[in-house]
Every structure is written in C-alpha cells, then in structure tokens.
Amino acid sequence: MPGIVILGAQWGDEGKGKATDLLASRTDYVVKFNGGNNAGHTVVVGDEKYALHLLPSGILTPGVVPVIGNGVVIDLEVLFDELEALSARGVDVSKLRISANAHIIADYHRTLDKVSERFLGKRSIGTTGRGIGPAYADKINRVGVRVQDLFDPSILRQKVEGSLDLKNHLLTKVYNRRQITVDEIVDDLQSYVERLRPMVGDTALELDQALDRGDIVVFEAGQATMLDIDHGTYPFVTSSSATAGGAATGSGVAPARLDRIIGIVKAYTTRVGSGPFPTELFDEWGERLRATGFEFGTTTGRPRRTGWYDSVITRYAARVNGVTDFVLTKLDVLTGIERIPVCVAYDVDGVRHDEMPVSQSDVHHATPIYEEFPGWTEDISGARTFDDLPKNAQDYVLALEAMSGSRISAIGVGPDREAIVVRHDLIEG
Numbered sequence: 274m275p276g277i278v279i280l281g282a283q284w285g286d287e288g289k290g291k292a293t294d295l296l297a298s299r300t301d302y303v304v305k306f307n308g309g310n311n312a313g314h315t316v317v318v319g320d321e322k323y324a325l326h327l328l329p330s331g332i333l334t335p336g337v338v339p340v341i342g343n344g345v346v347i348d349l350e351v352l353f354d355e356l357e358a359l360s361a362r363g364v365d366v367s368k369l370r371i372s373a374n375a376h377i378i379a380d381y382h383r384t385l386d387k388v389s390e391r392f393l394g395k396r397s398i399g400t401t402g403r404g405i406g407p408a409y410a411d412k413i414n415r416v417g418v419r420v421q422d423l424f425d426p427s428i429l430r431q432k433v434e435g436s437l438d439l440k441n442h443l444l445t446k447v448y449n450r451r452q453i454t455v456d457e458i459v460d461d462l463q464s465y466v467e468r469l470r471p472m473v474g475d476t477a478l479e480l481d482q483a484l485d486r487g488d489i490v491v492f493e494a495g496q497a498t499m500l501d502i503d504h505g506t507y508p509f510v511t512s513s514s515a516t517a518g519g520a521a522t523g524s525g526v527a528p529a530r531l532d533r534i535i536g537i538v539k540a541y542t543t544r545v546g547s548g549p550f551p552t553e554l555f556d557e558w559g560e561r562l563r564a565t566g567f568e569f570g571t572t573t574g575r576p577r578r579t580g581w582y583d584s585v586i587t588r589y590a591a592r593v594n595g596v597t598d599f600v601l602t603k604l605d606v607l608t609g610i611e612r613i614p615v616c617v618a619y620d621v622d623g624v625r626h627d628e629m630p631v632s633q634s635d636v637h638h639a640t641p642i643y644e645e646f647p648g649w650t651e652d653i654s655g656a657r658t659f660d661d662l663p664k665n666a667q668d669y670v671l672a673l674e675a676m677s678g679s680r681i682s683a684i685g686v687g688p689d690r691e692a693i694v695v696r697h698d699l700i701e702g
Contacts, residue, residue, distance in 0.1 A: 275532035276484060276530045276531045276532055276533075277300075277531075277534075278494070278534045278535065278594075279292050279491060280534070281498060281515065282537060282590035282591070282596065283498070283587070284500055284544035284548075285500055285544065285545065286545065287538055287539050289493060292537050292602075292683070292699075295690075296700065297491065298334055301483060301488035301489050302331075302337065302340055302480060302483055302489075303329040303338075303340065303493055304329065304339075304340040304342050305339075305345055305495060306342040306493070306519055306522075306523030307345060308346075308515065309345060310348050311495070311496075323362075323364075327345075327347065328352075328359075328369070329341070332359065332364065332366060333364060338483075339370070341371045342375065342476060342524040342525070343372040343476070343525055344514070345376075345495075346376045346378050346513075348378040348383075349469070370472060371420060371473050372525070373420050373474060374419055374477075375419065376411070376412045377408070377418045379408075379418060380453065380457070380461065381407075381444075381453050382404030383402065383404035385404070386402050386404045416435050417432075423462055423466050424470065426459070426463065429459055429463070430455060433459055441453060476525070480524060481530075489700065490526070495511075495513070498515060498516055498594060499590070500515055501514055502514060502515075504593050509546065516594050517531065517593075517594040533699070533702075535598045535600060535682075536590055536591065536594060536596040537599070538587055538600070538601055538602070539582075540601055540606065540607055541580065541581055542581065542586075543577040544577065545570050546575075549633075551583060551585075551619060552580035552616045552641045553579070559578075562579040563576060581613070583641070584673065584677055585618060585629055587678065589629040591678030596678065599674075599680065600681075600682065600683045600684075600699075601670060601673065601681050601683070601685065602684075604666065604669075604670070604684050605685075607648060607669075608650065608652065611648050612646070613645065613647075614644070615646060615672065616642065616643055618642040619639035620642055621635045621640070622638070626639065647668070649666045651666075653687075654687035655686075659684075662684075682698075
C-alpha cells in the first residue's frame, strides 16, 4: 500500500488540512514531517471548525495514528495546549506518536526570533515570531535540544548551557535584553517530561513497519513549496524542507516508499509575510478574494496577500515535487467573477519566462502575463461530481490542469468537509 505525500504547491494556506482529512478515513497513519506551530490547518467537521497548528490534521479521524516526525520542531507548551483543547471537545488524542529525534523550541528561540525581526527592520523576513527559525538554526549548528534529551537531566542541562552560551551574549550586548538562565529553561522543559514520555518513540521504525504491513501512511507537509528553504523564494521562506524530499528526511522513511505526491493548490493565490508575489492584487479584486475566501492566517490572524492563479509556480511545484495529483481548493470563491485572469507566464524586462526564473531579482521584477477565462454565477457548493459544475467552471479547471503539469484529481467547492468533487481516487489512482 502507498506512502502518500500531501504538500502545498503555492505559498501555503492552500487547504492541506482538508485534503489530509479527506484521505484520513482510509488512512492508518498521518505524519507531520516539517515545520512547527508557525502554520495552521483549518478543518471543518460538520458544524465544528478545528484550527490545528502543530498537530497533524489526521488526529481528528478516529483510528488514525497521528505522528510528529523528526523533521518537526516542537513547542511543548503549544503541543499540550492543543492536545488539551481537542480533548475538551471530545477528540481522542491518545494515539499521538512523537519522534525522539524531533527538536524542541525553547523560550530563548521565541525571544531571539522576535528581537532579531525587529532588529532587521525593513529587511525582516516576516516570521511568525514563534521561534521556528532559531530552533532550526540550532539544529544545523548542532547545539539543538531534542525530545530524547528531556529524559536525561544531565544531558539536557549540558545542551541548554551550550546553546545559551552565545545567545546570552547576543541578547545582552546586541539586543539589550536580559540574560536567560539555564535553570529557567531546564525547569520549564522538565515540567513536560512525564506527560510526554508515553508519546515518544522510534517513529521512523514504526512507520517502516506500518508500510511493511500494508498500512496507508500519509505524510503531511507544513508550509508549502514556495516557502521551502531550498526551493522557495529565498530568503523569504521557512526554515525547513516543505517539498516531497522533506517527507523522507523529516520522517526517516526511505524515498522509494513514497508512491503518490499530492499537491494542494488554490484556484487563486495567497501568501503571508514578505517576499515576491508576481500576481499580487492591490485593488478591489484583491480585497474581494480576501473577504470571500476569508484569507486570514489560521495561526497569526494576519490578512493574507491575494492574487490570481499563477501557473508558473504550479508547474514549478509539479516538477520539484514530482506531483502525481493536484487538489484544487476554493473554486467557489471565484463564483460571480465575470472574467477570471490566470497567469500563464512572466515578463521580465521584455523577456517571456514560461518557467520559474532562476534569479531572485527576476522573480521580484516579474510581471504576470495573463489569459482570461469566462466565469460563472451559479452556486457550486453542492456539486459532488465534475458534471455538476457549470460549464465555465469545468473549462476553468481543465485549463488549469492543462497548464499546471499534472492532473487535477479533486476540487474543493466549499468549506464543509463534504464539499469536494473527486475526479480520480487519490489513493488508488
């Protein structure tokens, strides 16, 4: 049975949680393999809306084993707040598994994230201030604290001392902030140990054994392709691998075990934070997409930047991820627009680019080349088959499919869990 990767094909907030939840009823494991609580998934179940930040969205489906992989950075306060909130609403969270190799976000990571962003001023990245980047920096610098370290007080203290040694110089001498003591960090982290202990294990081994048994394992990316540390619009990116390759490194499962790559893409485009965005709208159309699509961050509440569909970045995402299927979300948001522009290429200083430019400067200065498609006025929220969609909506989907590099296998037509049109089975093809 397959290992299935679900990832964002734009700049995030495409609706990955809904797609993961769609598959979860037929899935045995759902694995979060990158990121932290710097991005959220909103999943609607009946009349209930759940905003998940750190936990895999599969945790909402009974019988599914949710896994936080080694590629994730974990804020323990957020983890337990989220678990307690779900438990209070009747969700069973007892099956959660956490990799012993996942790294921990400590209070000093959050502090450094916030003060360094302020220090950068107009050159700031637009981070969420939740300590994600500094925690990944410690991981790469080999001074990070891992989940397994919490169970050895001596090792934990040594690692916190080593990590704080330079950071306190930065905080006091550069940022004019108070010094952080080793004791306050160790005491805080140790307060979670007994609650954490039953959840922790060798999740890479557990997932490999699950695949050997024929279980279906879904790997769920945080953030999205264009925010990937290597393949996104650097430096305006996240600090982890949000592409399909990250599913292997962030879970410990071999690449050959990943059979299907599902890219989630909105029927238009959004992004949060700084960085290039060729199709961004600054007019009433941008406001309309934001209001109709309720484009505000699940985690931060920040208004999202909005723009028309960009087939250049979708083709790029299809290529770097090896996308086998796209799920197109929020098609209903476009209802009532008479003519719908789609970016088919970029113009950079008079030169047409059908593929993503190599140069960051070229992406920054790219002007979208648009084709327009006739819109529709009919309510599509009740559509459950492709034939239920108005002819113009069908033509729009087929046009995006032709220019996006892979087939569109499912289409979101509303916020409800059932509001989706399935053209091809996402597990069996």
